[in-house]
Amino acid sequence: MIIRIAVGEARVGMYIDSMECAWIDNPFWRRSFAIKTDAELAKLVASPIAHVSIDTTKGRGVTVIPTAERRRAIDDSGSSGAADAPRAVERRRRRSGPQAGDLTRALDRSKEHVMALFREARLGKAIELGAVTPVVDDISVALQRDPAAFIKVTRLKLNNEYTYLHSIAVCALMVNLAMHLGLPEDEVREIGAAGLLHDIGKVATPLDILDKAGTLGDEEWLVMRRHPRDGHAMLREHADTSQIALDVCLHHHERLDGSGYPEGLKGDAISLHARIAAICDVYDAVTSIRPYKRPWSPHEALARMLEWEGHFDPVLLDAFIANLGIQPLGALVRLNSNRLGIVLDGGEDPAFPLVRTFFDVPDASLRPIEDVDTSRDPILRSERGDYWFPDRWPDILASVQAGETPMPLDPVPIAAAGGR
Template sequence: MLIRVEIERLRPGVFVDSFDGSWLSSPFWRKRFLIQDADAITRLRDADITEVTIDTARGLGPIPLAEPTPVVAEDDILDERTISPSQTPVAEAEPEAAAPRRRVRATKASEVERAAEVVERSKEAVTAMFSEARMGQAIDVDAVEPLVDEIAASVARDPSAMVKVTRLKTKNEYTYLHSVAVCALMINLARHIGLPPEDHRMLGMAGLLHDIGKMSIPEEILDKPGRLTEEEVTIIRAHPEQGHVMLVDSPGVSPIALDVCLHHHERVDGGGYPFGLSGDQLSLHARMGGICDVYDAVTSNRPYKRAWSANDALARMLEWEGHFDEELLYAFIASIGIQPTGGLVRLASNRLGIVIEGNHDEPTAPKVRAFYDIPTQRFVPQQDIDTAVARLSDRILRSEDGGYWFGQNWETVRDAVNRGEMPQTSHDPARPYAATPRQTLATRIRAAGGSR
């Protein structure tokens, strides 16, 4: 189990998984390690590291707390009682007389704050790495592996917090934070579709390095606010190949990172670049990279365009026929928990609804127009629901496929609901709900042995 502890609670035999605080200045920042003696703890303290994440499955637990954790008010206890960042589970058994501890969930605000700290450290490290690449130096993969691990840990705690923080890019930060965001999105998507854990780090690293070739492009072209000339477009489109050249010459770069770097601008219909590959010529990893790259790009403010809302961006991406692997795109949507405008969703009230308006501050809680009762299989009077307000009483449970519920009449139903009218069409009430895109994709991945 991974838990955060203060330096004062470390002891020989504890396995350090990652650092919190100023880990870039640590003498151990390139790898995880087992604390062998008190000297290692002293070196961590001298490096101004105040907290670390330890893995109790690979070493001892921390020194037990001297006193029980203070009891919190009953109103502060949530149904799912998980440890907060300020508390630490004890590996050894407590004395029988000790009072039971109450555990509270880490608040959303604290997760966003922790994600912001990870992003700030990431930005500094990625900026330095990209600057070295611009000067022609080889990429030091070992140096940024702890960075990928921190991002992965943040995604595991709360993927929405990391995505929310990385959306806040300034013009000067875009190139660097875009790489951090794609890293997080790739890890989250890999977790969602059931890829093996050993692939998560390689896909995160691929996301971090996918745009390294942009360091070969003059900044006046990269940040140009107006329309690019044909010559400038040609220069921009060379960045996947330029990045591949940089990474090939760098030791320790995985084949996955090379693949994503070179092919993340290809399309499944063959209309992408640099080689116009299509269909099964594109690996699963390259298809993942293409989706994550485009999503973060179009939801970020750029010198030449304003950001699209997350809900509208996903709706438009779904409309780009032939651009993405459709099943994988639906899996991506499910992984980030954001529903596209116009998408069909199931509500906690067991009704179907259509997303009619996005929520810029909370993309996972849009406005929904409920129109169909699932238990009775009937259209019902429509109700517009702000799911940010009705989160507890009528939240979104998941996305649904209109074709499975209404067959060939789905577009007619959707258009009528969007106009605020009762659909005047029949449908098969016995139509069973079919497997979700995520299930279909997972089955395909397993059949292919984990990747393709």
């Protein structure tokens, strides 16, 4: 059960599910954690945070639950006992619902600031670097509440606002991944600023190329590819630009195999920050909903990015996928009902894709395929096809994707008996 309490009610042994504060005010630099010591409790009480939410399934609860909170918790879970997984999913949905207006307002505010930043830069005026940090903070507050929802509202981009919303989305994705990687607070903030500024060089790109709806010609691509160097030159004029922002601006289009631009850097020559930026930049670009092209769904985008060998850092890409909580198209997953299936597209919420089930774990047997709505039968975890079906996985995957029930196995796969 998730219960909102005043910080004064917090006790050692409680599990903090979320804190109502900007990430810069978060003294622990984590969203969720158990309070294990008196020192940690004292740190929380001394912080500017007024309220937190605790998860009583993972730690101790409060002695007396405030009536209003108890009523809400019972209302959410359908009973005061432990909720099963589908109920937990429904609870998450209800919790995130009322925040849609807040998210839109945060996005609009950020967009206004970023548009002003780019407008001034386009007019040749000095870039107001001081204006960047509050925008990063604003985005981070929205992220703290519900990262998936914020990233979702940044997907729709009208033509004339694409660059601004893309900058905000890349900032959000980079902050989210950097926090997931456990990088220090100052570094995360600089990474967020770098995300906002990574495409600032596009203010020097002619608008007819920047806003062109169709495919760019060779000459136009050459012009477009100048923006990392242009942006780097603009930022270098400011003594207070961080090294991270300079590096990300210049190197966010580099690829591990050396096929990127502008410098064709290879492997370790590309910094961690530029590698993070490359993943977040491409993910947002290909999933953006544009008036003139079909966007890739988040599942499809992740599946394709995994296939582009030599493009991204594979370890960071895995961390990015795990942090998004979105399964790539074709990924093997286990559902709450203990069935294995592969992820299909479909459904409005990328956290709850359709899954085509074909294998029953307790019986260790193939079953007729069935497309399952994962908002009703949630995904428990990802699984490895080559572990469950050592030699037959490519054939089984192809059958299931084609909508055919795979032929029975002979004998039953060894791995299926024990699980992992």
